[in-house]
Amino acid sequence: MIGENFIRRMEEIVGKEYVRHSHADRELYSYDASLVNGIPGLIVFPGTTEELAEVQRAAHAAKIPSVARGFATNLSGGVITRDGGLVVALARFNKILSINPESRYAVVQTGVTNLEVQEAVAPLGMFFPPDPASQKVATIGGTVGENSGGPRCLKYGVTSNHILGMKMVMANGEIVDIAGPSFDPPGYDLRGLVVGSEGCLGMVTEVTVKITPKTESVITMLAIYDEVPHAANSVSAIVRAGILPLTLEMMDNTIIKAVEKGGPCGYPQDAAAVLIIEVEGMVTGLKEQADKIVEICMATKCREVRVAKNQAERDLLWKGRRGAFGAICNLSPNYLVNDGCVLRTLLPEALERVVAISKKYGCPVGNVFHAGDGNLHPLLMFDSRNPKELEQVHKAGVEIMELCAELGGTISGEHGVGHEKQDAMHFIFSGNDLNTQQAVKLALDPGNVLNPNKIIPLPAAGKDKLPLTEPTILKRLGGAKAAGVAEAIASIKEARSAKKPLRVVGGGTFNGIGNRLAASVVPLATDKMTEFIEYDSDNQFITAGAGVTLAALQEKLASHNQWLPVRPPYFTTESTTGSIVALAAAGPERQAYGAPRDMLLGLQYIDSSGNMVTTGGKVMKNVAGYDMTRLLTGSLGSLGCITEATWKVSTKPECCHMVGATGSLSNCNAAALKIIISNLLPVSVVIVPQGADWKLLVGFEGLEMVVPSQIERCSAMMVLAGLKPAGETSYPLLTGGHGDLFTGIWQQPTVLQADVVIARVVELYEGLAKIAQPDNLLLDVACGRVHAGFTKLSAAQWKEIDTLASRCQGHACLVKAPDTFRNEVDLYGSPRREWKLSHLIKQALDPERMFAPGILPGRV
Amino acid sequence: MTVLENYDAIAKCNKCGFCHVACPIFRSTGHESGVARGRLAMLRGIIEKRIEWNEELEDPLFTCLGCEACTTNCFGAVPTAELVLAARGEYYDKVGKKPAHRLLFEHLLPYPKRLHLAARAAAYGKNSGASKLANALGLLRIFGRDLPKAEGIVDKLPTSSFRGTLKPGTYPGKGEKLKIGYFVGCGIDVIQIEAGKATFAALQERGKSVTVINNCCCGLPPYSYGDIENAKKLAKKNLETFEGLDVDVIVTDCASCAAFLKKYPKVFKDDPYYERAKRCLPKVRDVVEFLYADQPVGATGQAPVGTYHDPHGAAATAQKVSSDKKVIVTYHDPCHAVRGQKIRNEPREILKKIPGVEYKEMAEADWCCGGAGSYALTHYELSQKVLDRKMDNVKKTNADLLVTSCPGCMIQLAFGIKRHGLKTRVVHISEMINYMETKK
Numbered sequence A: 001m002i003g004e005n006f007i008r009r010m011e012e013i014v015g016k017e018y019v020r021h022s023h024a025d026r027e028l029y030s031y032d033a034s035l036v037n038g039i040p041g042l043i044v045f046p047g048t049t050e051e052l053a054e055v056q057r058a059a060h061a062a063k064i065p066s067v068a069r070g071f072a073t074n075l076s077g078g079v080i081t082r083d084g085g086l087v088v089a090l091a092r093f094n095k096i097l098s099i100n101p102e103s104r105y106a107v108v109q110t111g112v113t114n115l116e117v118q119e120a121v122a123p124l125g126m127f128f129p130p131d132p133a134s135q136k137v138a139t140i141g142g143t144v145g146e147n148s149g150g151p152r153c154l155k156y157g158v159t160s161n162h163i164l165g166m167k168m169v170m171a172n173g174e175i176v177d178i179a180g181p182s183f184d185p186p187g188y189d190l191r192g193l194v195v196g197s198e199g200c201l202g203m204v205t206e207v208t209v210k211i212t213p214k215t216e217s218v219i220t221m222l223a224i225y226d227e228v229p230h231a232a233n234s235v236s237a238i239v240r241a242g243i244l245p246l247t248l249e250m251m252d253n254t255i256i257k258a259v260e261k262g263g264p265c266g267y268p269q270d271a272a273a274v275l276i277i278e279v280e281g282m283v284t285g286l287k288e289q290a291d292k293i294v295e296i297c298m299a300t301k302c303r304e305v306r307v308a309k310n311q312a313e314r315d316l317l318w319k320g321r322r323g324a325f326g327a328i329c330n331l332s333p334n335y336l337v338n339d340g341c342v343l344r345t346l347l348p349e350a351l352e353r354v355v356a357i358s359k360k361y362g363c364p365v366g367n368v369f370h371a372g373d374g375n376l377h378p379l380l381m382f383d384s385r386n387p388k389e390l391e392q393v394h395k396a397g398v399e400i401m402e403l404c405a406e407l408g409g410t411i412s413g414e415h416g417v418g419h420e421k422q423d424a425m426h427f428i429f430s431g432n433d434l435n436t437q438q439a440v441k442l443a444l445d446p447g448n449v450l451n452p453n454k455i456i457p458l459p460a461a462g463k464d465k466l467p468l469t470e471p472t473i474l475k476r477l478g479g480a481k482a483a484g485v486a487e488a489i490a491s492i493k494e495a496r497s498a499k500k501p502l503r504v505v506g507g508g509t510f511n512g513i514g515n516r517l518a519a520s521v522v523p524l525a526t527d528k529m530t531e532f533i534e535y536d537s538d539n540q541f542i543t544a545g546a547g548v549t550l551a552a553l554q555e556k557l558a559s560h561n562q563w564l565p566v567r568p569p570y571f572t573t574e575s576t577t578g579s580i581v582a583l584a585a586a587g588p589e590r591q592a593y594g595a596p597r598d599m600l601l602g603l604q605y606i607d608s609s610g611n612m613v614t615t616g617g618k619v620m621k622n623v624a625g626y627d628m629t630r631l632l633t634g635s636l637g638s639l640g641c642i643t644e645a646t647w648k649v650s651t652k653p654e655c656c657h658m659v660g661a662t663g664s665l666s667n668c669n670a671a672a673l674k675i676i677i678s679n680l681l682p683v684s685v686v687i688v689p690q691g692a693d694w695k696l697l698v699g700f701e702g703l704e705m706v707v708p709s710q711i712e713r714c715s716a717m718m719v720l721a722g723l724k725p726a727g728e729t730s731y732p733l734l735t736g737g738h739g740d741l742f743t744g745i746w747q748q749p750t751v752l753q754a755d756v757v758i759a760r761v762v763e764l765y766e767g768l769a770k771i772a773q774p775d776n777l778l779l780d781v782a783c784g785r786v787h788a789g790f791t792k793l794s795a796a797q798w799k800e801i802d803t804l805a806s807r808c809q810g811h812a813c814l815v816k817a818p819d820t821f822r823n824e825v826d827l828y829g830s831p832r833r834e835w836k837l838s839h840l841i842k843q844a845l846d847p848e849r850m851f852a853p854g855i856l857p858g859r860v
Numbered sequence B: 001m002t003v004l005e006n007y008d009a010i011a012k013c014n015k016c017g018f019c020h021v022a023c024p025i026f027r028s029t030g031h032e033s034g035v036a037r038g039r040l041a042m043l044r045g046i047i048e049k050r051i052e053w054n055e056e057l058e059d060p061l062f063t064c065l066g067c068e069a070c071t072t073n074c075f076g077a078v079p080t081a082e083l084v085l086a087a088r089g090e091y092y093d094k095v096g097k098k099p100a101h102r103l104l105f106e107h108l109l110p111y112p113k114r115l116h117l118a119a120r121a122a123a124y125g126k127n128s129g130a131s132k133l134a135n136a137l138g139l140l141r142i143f144g145r146d147l148p149k150a151e152g153i154v155d156k157l158p159t160s161s162f163r164g165t166l167k168p169g170t171y172p173g174k175g176e177k178l179k180i181g182y183f184v185g186c187g188i189d190v191i192q193i194e195a196g197k198a199t200f201a202a203l204q205e206r207g208k209s210v211t212v213i214n215n216c217c218c219g220l221p222p223y224s225y226g227d228i229e230n231a232k233k234l235a236k237k238n239l240e241t242f243e244g245l246d247v248d249v250i251v252t253d254c255a256s257c258a259a260f261l262k263k264y265p266k267v268f269k270d271d272p273y274y275e276r277a278k279r280c281l282p283k284v285r286d287v288v289e290f291l292y293a294d295q296p297v298g299a300t301g302q303a304p305v306g307t308y309h310d311p312h313g314a315a316a317t318a319q320k321v322s323s324d325k326k327v328i329v330t331y332h333d334p335c336h337a338v339r340g341q342k343i344r345n346e347p348r349e350i351l352k353k354i355p356g357v358e359y360k361e362m363a364e365a366d367w368c369c370g371g372a373g374s375y376a377l378t379h380y381e382l383s384q385k386v387l388d389r390k391m392d393n394v395k396k397t398n399a400d401l402l403v404t405s406c407p408g409c410m411i412q413l414a415f416g417i418k419r420h421g422l423k424t425r426v427v428h429i430s431e432m433i434n435y436m437e438t439k440k
């Protein structure tokens, strides 16, 4: 497929020494850490984004499939080309471009390893939470490609939760910048979509990662068990008790032996299983949390809990855990690792059945996994030199994926689908789900040249779509059967035949949001979708109809001392959870608790042809397929009618306190910036006008035992910055500490939300004041966000504000504006190149523009 | 062993990729041919008949430094360096050996005199600026394309060898009873003569007598090029020499020689010389071990685990020794000491005890410097990339002295220091001991 001419062209672009195609070279690029193989036609090593773009342009023109490659440690065949295609090795993208601790982000090239990022930010007291066990060798590109997880993800979430933006080369060689250091840019959540897309949507060359302050202290424990189910029970019991450890990792006896054989790491060889449990946080109260964990472990039949006495002991335990996969070669030459996810309360059953499967196929199994997330890693051992064993192990692997699907989980929690799990996608997704995902892929890569024929099962020969089958194994509740859904489907079908576009409505508060619609629309009510479809407090998730109000949801959760940690500004008691999804709305606690994108595990929606589409699932980690959940979150109802959402919920904090201090704006800001990068763990950091002065308000939520010490230290920092203490108050959990301020802003006819990098919030405000003095104002410093209400704003002023926000590395949008104004302008400001991608996706998923036409940025 | 005979060991690699982090070559080239996983994949490809024996194997087989850092990072401890090295022999058989290797391995290294002669001729050429003679002899040009650039590495060759000034034979020492044999490696003999003198002096301090051995090359150079036959020839000659000596220990100040001398039994596996090699083994000491054991207090150091880039590992620490005038000293671990002989803490302990020394550990101290014997000559560009990384780390310590214990490393490091314009001086640990002793 690759001819001499193409090779010459590549040599022209990147230089002869960076183009390889000898027989040996091709063999060297025919594998990754999975069992999938394929000999590529050519390997190129571009050195810059521009070179890569040119390479990709040429490949696109010649219709040559290409795949981006980090260090090829993925476990799903992600970097294998089976079509004799082009491997684009990104090893030369090995620079860290900038580190901005004050704004909590860093920009790195994608060939930098995860560990190099950690080492670069550590001296600043920060870290990058995703920590795959392979972090020494996993590149940031690969981590983004697979949406990798790791032990710490129990507390901090997976890669996607920590990626702010990227520079990417598209299939046709175009370079686009997607999102950036400021939160939540307008348009679809493209960075969410790209993370975990396994190199099928674009080749990323630079990533803006969010970095997080390290906590003050950590305690590492090794809990030792005589029986595996007891360890699994401890895991459930710890989470059920409302404790969120940093890590909850399990290793069984087989793995312990393999590891210890490679070098002693301090694991008792006679244990049936061990848990590595880490808790971190403020020194105050940490010991008590650890004690409580020990107590729970002992109550669930733990033999003994050992606490790492020093850094060296801790390092050893982690060294063993991180090397566990590699250590398998002490027992057997090869392994196949599955990474399905199940609800954590089902771990004992899952583990037992994995053993049965391993026996059935005669491949010994060892388990080392992220137990807290229910993310299994059975390592099935075999010798790849033996074809029979290879066949058996593949069968066992498939059966384990079936098991996970049967238990309501997913086929892949972090390693990706690639080639290896492609067919298993049918276990959990319907034909329509998969066709929809493929439509997204083809929207961005119409020629199907980027890492083609991966992830989504291939349709039968001669067909371009999969038949509309149901998932072969997974049974989902809700869906078309849930309350109010059948009616909505009927309305959509009807509207479609009448060619009348629709607008989905929730509680009504936000009917005016987004750009003015391009046509008159029929409202599509969700008010009947008020069912609580599933609530599993032990596994910390709830599935609720889109018409369930946030207030009702919180009430339901309160029965189990849980809550959904989101307080979207301007919400009323009428506002629905569906609208949180559609708007991706989050308040000042976004930096600490995350946005809806970080809490949504799965969705169901009705597409423009009136068919149900499901995204995600209900387990804590899920990388099966493209991240459609994030794509839909914040899509303003432009892609379909969301009927239900599955949320990850949290234990309620014991108390919420806010401490305030007054002074000049620059002093308030200086204190705020210090507090944000400190290890104090505030939940919100906000500055508001206070007469002629300013007031800094810092919120803390959590344990009664811990919060007072945080407040005390925070006050000291405020005083040190020259502020005058203004007392401390407690505030209600559900409405938060700033409800009145937001109400005030919303009363204005024009409401602005501008996002910039954290350190430039005040700069943005000062610029804003010169353009148009806001009548109501809240500076959400921790999120880099300005909320402002104006009695009057002209189109010319808006244009200036838009320019100003761009200058501060951010973006601005008007979440509320008078009709006359909306007729004139785009509420999302001047066009950005990345919007084109949103438009392509919109076109692919809603070709007839059935849903809210014109609402998107760019008025599409 | 042929590649096929190593199938089990080769198949143990499960392609996890963990070796990528530590392989100096991979970190420089970013190419899979430069890392253990890739080298092993090639070997497996040969066995499984996907890959043929031809020149395409040159990179995977010959860019390996043999530093064994991959093995340290591999949970299965796959001995890639060994496996690659064994395959080099087969490569010569099947693809062919370069005449340059023949000249060096078969005609120069076995004969110290000829080597001296050659070196002197080369030195004459260098020092006078007329490199014609050296070139005619081919010493500096025998290794192929990179060599002309590599000439600068050996800055100024001494005009005489160590054993040219201090003839082989037994010399009296100041010690009470120990009879010490001093094995003079080629690097010390012809290039790092000052280091040799320092070692000799240190040994004289400690031994009743010191015998400067009339040894030939230890055999490592041909061995690491897979030329086992010539390696054995050299080793046999040495074993015969050793057997004729009346000494209690055989000390060498070249980490590579020490590691290889200790490996003789392995080299002679299934050979009549095996027993003789084993009998000699207990006497062999790296000078660092010898000096460390000689210290007033000294338990043998255990190598701490996970020093490579460990995410939670403790940061480099600076140890201060109170003294008015402090010299900042850092240490570079020769591969053949740290992995070859598991010598890690000993040199640091020695250095920290020297009065007036402020010891500063450098990052990645145990990464190969890129010298790797004649590697710097055969793969100039690559070895310089590896060296650049080392120099960056040296720079960060601000050290006055960069100490190590292998003449090969010294040559490479000194070249790096010069190229990077640093003020740091490279010295052998024996020279540090002498420095201490003159202070006493």
Ligand SMILES: Cc1cc2nc3c(=O)[nH]c(=O)nc-3n(C[C@H](O)[C@H](O)[C@H](O)COP(=O)(O)OP(=O)(O)OC[C@H]3O[C@@H](n4cnc5c(N)ncnc54)[C@H](O)[C@@H]3O)c2cc1C
Residues within 6 Å of the ligand: A032, A033, A067, A068, A069, A070, A071, A072, A073, A074, A075, A077, A078, A079, A090, A110, A131, A132, A133, A134, A137, A138, A139, A140, A141, A142, A143, A144, A145, A146, A147, A148, A149, A150, A151, A197, A198, A199, A200, A202, A203, A204, A205, A325, A326, A414, A415, A451, B015, B016, B017
């Ligand atoms: C021993 C071992 C332990 C592991 N532990 C974990 C673990 O704990 N958690 C976990 O999640 N994973 C784990 N993995 C899997 C793997 O290490 C991760 O998926 C890793 O992030 C892949 O990084 P890489 O650089 O090797 O990527 P590669 O394997 O090179 O690529 C992975 C995918 O990303 C795509 N990609 C790479 N770079 C880019 C780019 N610049 N732009 C677009 N796409 C790109 C590729 O096309 C491919 O589809 C482990 C693997 C091994 C071998």
Ligand code: SF4
Residues within 6 Å of the ligand: A326, A329, B012, B013, B014, B015, B016, B017, B018, B019, B020, B036, B037, B040, B070, B073, B074, B075, B076, B077, B078, B080
């Ligand atoms: S670390 Fe060992 S097992 Fe893993 S790829 Fe490298 S050589 Fe193979």
Ligand code: SF4
Residues within 6 Å of the ligand: B022, B023, B024, B025, B026, B034, B035, B036, B039, B063, B064, B065, B066, B067, B068, B069, B070, B071, B080, B081
């Ligand atoms: S021995 Fe050194 S150079 Fe050779 S593969 Fe291993 S780490 Fe790389």
